Amino acid sequence: MNRLNRAAAAARHAAAWLLPAGRRDWAAAVWAEAHQVPPGLARLAWRAGGVWVLAREALMPRRLGRVVVFAAAAAVAAWAAWPDSSVLHADADQFGVIATVLLLAGLPLLARRFFGPVSDSRIARFLRAASYAVILALMPAVAVVAPYPLTVPQRGAELRVFIAGGNATHGMPGTSAGGPPWPGEIFFLALTACYVVVILWLTSRRSSVAPATLAAGTGAGIVFGLVMYSVAPLGLTQYASNPWLPGSQVDPLVALAWILLFGGPAAAGVLAAGWYCRRPDSIKLAQARAGQGIVAGVVANLVGALFVTVAGTGIIALTIKVARLRPLVYHAAHQSEAAAYGHVLHASEHVGTYVVMCVAFPLIGLVMSSLGVACTMPVPRQSGPQPGDGGGGPPGPEPAPDPPDGGRRAEAEADADRLLVPV
Amino acid sequence: MASHPRFSAQTLSVLAALCDQPSLWQHGYALAKQTGLKSGTLYPVLIRLADQGLVEACWQDEPQPGRPRRHLYRLTAAGLASATGALASTAGPAPEPAAVRAGARRTRAAPAGRGTVAGVIP
Numbered sequence: 001m002n003r004l005n006r007a008a009a010a011a012r013h014a015a016a017w018l019l020p021a022g023r024r025d026w027a028a029a030v031w032a033e034a035h036q037v038p039p040g041l042a043r044l045a046w047r048a049g050g051v052w053v054l055a056r057e058a059l060m061p062r063r064l065g066r067v068v069v070f071a072a073a074a075a076v077a078a079w080a081a082w083p084d085s086s087v088l089h090a091d092a093d094q095f096g097v098i099a100t101v102l103l104l105a106g107l108p109l110l111a112r113r114f115f116g117p118v119s120d121s122r123i124a125r126f127l128r129a130a131s132y133a134v135i136l137a138l139m140p141a142v143a144v145v146a147p148y149p150l151t152v153p154q155r156g157a158e159l160r161v162f163i164a165g166g167n168a169t170h171g172m173p174g175t176s177a178g179g180p181p182w183p184g185e186i187f188f189l190a191l192t193a194c195y196v197v198v199i200l201w202l203t204s205r206r207s208s209v210a211p212a213t214l215a216a217g218t219g220a221g222i223v224f225g226l227v228m229y230s231v232a233p234l235g236l237t238q239y240a241s242n243p244w245l246p247g248s249q250v251d252p253l254v255a256l257a258w259i260l261l262f263g264g265p266a267a268a269g270v271l272a273a274g275w276y277c278r279r280p281d282s283i284k285l286a287q288a289r290a291g292q293g294i295v296a297g298v299v300a301n302l303v304g305a306l307f308v309t310v311a312g313t314g315i316i317a318l319t320i321k322v323a324r325l326r327p328l329v330y331h332a333a334h335q336s337e338a339a340a341y342g343h344v345l346h347a348s349e350h351v352g353t354y355v356v357m358c359v360a361f362p363l364i365g366l367v368m369s370s371l372g373v374a375c376t377m378p379v380p381r382q383s384g385p386q387p388g389d390g391g392g393g394p395p396g397p398e399p400a401p402d403p404p405d406g407g408r409r410a411e412a413e414a415d416a417d418r419l420l421v422p423v
Numbered sequence: 424m425a426s427h428p429r430f431s432a433q434t435l436s437v438l439a440a441l442c443d444q445p446s447l448w449q450h451g452y453a454l455a456k457q458t459g460l461k462s463g464t465l466y467p468v469l470i471r472l473a474d475q476g477l478v479e480a481c482w483q484d485e486p487q488p489g490r491p492r493r494h495l496y497r498l499t500a501a502g503l504a505s506a507t508g509a510l511a512s513t514a515g516p517a518p519e520p521a522a523v524r525a526g527a528r529r530t531r532a533a534p535a536g537r538g539t540v541a542g543v544i545p
Contacts, residue, residue: 023470025480029494030466033451036493046452049462056467 023057073136074101080140083147089181093143096185100139100192104132107196115204121211124203127218127303131199134310135192141310142188144317148348157338165345191358195302198362202299208288209295213272217296220268221303224260228308231257234329235316235347236354261361262368264304265297269369270376272296279378290373297369298362305361309354316347430509433460437468438506441478441498448481448495469496477502 019027030050037043078101083093118128153159201207202214231254273293280286319326319340326340430438440457441449455465472478479499486492498506 025482025494026466026470028491029451029480030462032491032493033462035490036450036452046455046462049464049466052463053466053470056463057470 019054019057026057027054070105070132073133074104077101077136077139081143083143089185092182092185093146096189097139097143099189100135103189103193103196104135107193108200111197111200111204114206115201116206117204119203119205119207119209119211121214123211123214123218124209127214127299128199128203131195131306134306135196137310138313141313141317142351144320145313145348145351148320149345153341157336158341161338161342162345165342188355191355195306195358198298198302202295210272210276210292212275213292213296214299216268216272216275217265217299218303220260220264220296220300222307224257224264224300224304225307225311227253227260228257228304229311232312233315234319234343235312236350260304261301261364265300265365265368266372268300269293269297269372273373273376286377290377293373294366294369297365297372299365300369301361301365305354305358309358312354313351316344316351319344320348431468433458433464434468434472435509435513436460437465437472438477438498438502439510441496442503442506442510445498445503448497450493450495454496472502477505 027050030053031047034043034046034050037046078097081093081097083090083097118125153162202209231251270293272295273289276292277285277289280289315329319329323337326337326344436458437454437460440454443457451462451465451469454460454469455462458465460468469478469480473480473496477499478496479502480494480496483492483495
């Protein structure tokens, strides 16, 4: 019996680290109370109940739940993205799938050590979960789209369009040259790792990125992504004949997309900086304020790039896999199937542009939000008495400072140092 | 009429046990005996009630020699109001603690260590 009690105690100690901080007292409470229970089966049953409480509180709703959801989503994504071993570069593609899943699973564990756990704010959790969902969704989409421009159609009009498009040297009909070779795969992995690390840092507790900053950046990014996607919803092609847009290159929406690409991060940066601290009264706070603004701008274009990439690549992959969809999405009065195939082929050939966007957009966001924040940076107030503060009498007690920004200034001061290091 | 949250039968039995002497802090084992619930059921109920602000918990000030400090529970003001309403609005008689239903005489003796927490009771 003692052995069983010891085993139950060991199980409790092993599982205690899984508990969120607010639940550890409860686990200790069940265990402490076991000393009041008569020894024997009753005490063992009490402790078994305690282990159940641990499992219920720690494993099921929190970490285990997230792990199970991630594992299921990753398994589905990997299964859908797993390349046929008959195509060229299949080994590189298979390595890419495995490495992406390992990156997504392993980097949070590493990040937890350096950045701390995920922030408590809803927006941080949403951003982290949504980014993971986007990256997982991209895996099968890329696996479908990447080999498509190099897959020779078997017969008919599609084969003629393929050859006419200058793709005559890619092999025999029915064959595929596969996805990107090793250098492309490694670059894609490196880019994915960069995105994951940035997202993990932004949404971690130690980054001190304010929830309002994430909200401003994410909001601006979603608006930008929606507009950008509306400009070219069927991939980055020159064929804009689609059900949603007339396809004019001078469409006001195109102009709006350009404005949002450069102006969105600047606006998000100014907004986030203002929310963080309207009138900084120290250099340190001013620097932290600027850091929040810059982060908001980067988040805006990062979210926009992710949104456009997953939506664009996803719709191309859908039109490739579901041929019946093509006449619906390539909306034209007299469009043949061959012409629709040509559009899909053209779109898939240019899917690499999304990679360029994923690299360039956050950098543009960084530059534009820095400019925006710098242009609107208020001069820090000098501490101490100001001219015109009071008349001749003796100095009274210090007035209580206004609670600025929802009373977050003290917290902001404390966080300022930490924030500035990674920014 | 104020609406009260719907509680499970187990939760109602815990509330009923806590309602008996709402100003006193009670131990988990005593509650388990009163309600007849196992620890694996009782503590999740207490955790949910604490999360909802209906129950407050604290640690015993001075532990018994050779034993760890015990965790203590009692209803908050909101918890008392909610429990009273919920128990009153149940169709039949208020769910009695299992020990009472079984006809067993409820242990009225103060649990060990209660005296040491008297200072905690406002």
